[in-house]
Ligand SMILES: [Zn+2]
């Protein structure tokens with residue numbers, strides 16, 4: 051049963067007593083009052099309320115959807131160990147139900163053995179023991195009565211304790227017998243649910259099977275089982291991811307080092323070339339200085355030789371130019387002489403024509419020639 055406070059929490063929220071402006075503002079997802087299991091998915095305490103598996107009792111911590119969203123968005127999501135704790139807790143619940151399933155199988159096997167071998171099984175032995183115990187107890191009670199009548203109170207009290215012990219022993223034997231007998235009495239084939247450990251009747255009505263499958267206990271353990279698998283997967287991926295990041299980081303560093311080496315290599319080469327060039331320049335300067343020294347020491351002789359050179363070259367130029375003039379004049383003369391011959395021919399031609407016209411006296415002389423002379 052829910053307490054009055056829990057009932058009010060469910061109806062009005064846990065901060066029902068706070069003023070509207072101070073609601074939840076001071077509670078962060080990592081506050082100790084917040085249920086960390088709920089942040090990771092759900093609170094197992096809520097799975098089995100009011101069932102036989104309700105061993106943990108209600109969870110008093112805050113279950114808030116908004117806080118869960120805040121946690122999932124935070125940079126510390128899956129980094130503070132909540133998921134590992136949640137997984138460990140769910141696994142402990144699973145281990146518990148697995149023990150129950152094993153016990154159930156053992157009890158079923160025992161009951162089936164007894165059915166097969168009739169009453170000669172452990173049940174028969176138990177009944178014999180119970181009979182013996184009952185006889186002992188009755189004998190002791192008779193003795194106590196006698197001691198009481200004799201006034202031996204202390205002895206009677208000591209014996210009474212023994213009777214109580216024997217009675218307890220007899221009760222235990224009776225209860226185990228009755229459990230197994232009730233199984234056998236049903237004369238029905240039983241089986242153990244492999245999810246929640248409950249006893250089921252083989253070939254039961256579908257409605258009862260459905261009731262079981264939709265029941266809080268069965269659903270709760272089914273949820274725990276699937277969540278354990280999901281969580282394992284999630285955590286495995288989480289642990290693999292940093293590995294991958296590390297690998298990428300190492301590769302990046304390796305590439306960076308390689309580039310650095312190449313840069314150094316290039317720089318070395320460049321410096322070497324620079325030194326070579328510098329040496330070359332030095333040599334050139336040295337040669338220049340040497341030439342300068344030589345020029346100074348042979349300055350005069352060099353001057354005279356240069357002027358004679360110049361004179362010589364000038365005469366050569368003149369010769370070249372004269373030969374060109376000669377060529378030009380020669381071709382011009384040829385042209386003029388041939389032109390003169392043509393003119394002479396024209397004059398002769400005209401003279402002949404004039405003579406002809408004079409003889410024949412038929413046409414004007416200039417018009418017929420067409421030469422424009
Ligand atoms: Zn909780």
Ligand SMILES: [Zn+2]
Pocket residue numbers: 243244245246247248262263267268
């Ligand atoms: Zn079940």
